[in-house]
Amino acid sequence: MATTEASQQATYSQNPSRDPKKVTRREAVTGALLAGWGLFLTGAGVGTLGIVRFLMPNVLYEPPATFKAGAPSNFAVGVDESFKDTNGTWIVRTETDPLSGRDGIPGIFALSTVCTHLGCIPAYQPAASKFKCPCHGSGFRTSGMNFEGPAPRPLERWRIVLALDGQILVDKNQKYQWEKGQWVNPEAFLKI
Ligand code: FES
Incomplete structure (x- = not known):
């Protein structure tokens, strides 16, 4: 501040007819140019950020389509929800599954x-042995068969086989639909 006043005083000394508080035409033009450059650079920065954002699209995390679920002996008869959140899959162990042609076959x-x-x-409701959809009320048996609400067909089943290391391997690249008669496929049901 003291420096600015000193410089104004110096200017006034050199040209006493000039009011040190008045802005010269040259200073006004310089100020306008600087403001213009400032705006230009800000706009260029925003534009560059937009381009960078465009070149780096959102990446959505997709769980792997195949996963190992552990040994068959880890599963008791009933519905296991261990892989519901991570892999969108219920593992169901049953003593019999007539819908897939395995009547009496665990x-x-x-x-x-x-x-x-x-x-x-x-949501799985163990007391009622069913899956109940919160959206419009459809109900499914633990086999996956639909029996109430607007769902037009049963839940789908995934390919399930035993890997070389003895673990259950679930492959979501291959689905089996009951209404297409696909639940009888040997890889839609793992005999134990
Ligand atoms: S989405 Fe499940 S009943 Fe509509």
Whole structure:
């Protein structure tokens, strides 16, 4: 501040007819140019950020389509929800599954957690032995068969086989639909 006043005083000394508080035409032009450059550089910066953002699209995390679920002996008869959140799959162990042609044959199958109405995720209700969709009320048996609400078809099943290391391997690249007669496929049901 003291320096500015000193410089104004110096200017006034050199040209006493000039009011040190008045801005000269040259100073005004310089100020306008600087302001213009400032605006230009700000705009260029925003534009560059936009381009960078465009070149780096959002990346969505997709869980792997195949996963190992552990040894078959880890699963008791019933519905296992260990892989519901991470892999969108219920592992179901059953003593019999007539819907897949395995009447009286114990085994395991992998059930999709996606409701076949509009894609919500049903909740498993152990007391009622069913999956209940919170969106429009569809109900599914633990086999995956739909029995109430607007869902037009059963839940889908995934390919399930035993890996070389003895673990259950679930492959979501291959789905099996009951209405297409695909639950009888040997890889839609793991005999144990
Ligand atoms: S999405 Fe499940 S009942 Fe509509």
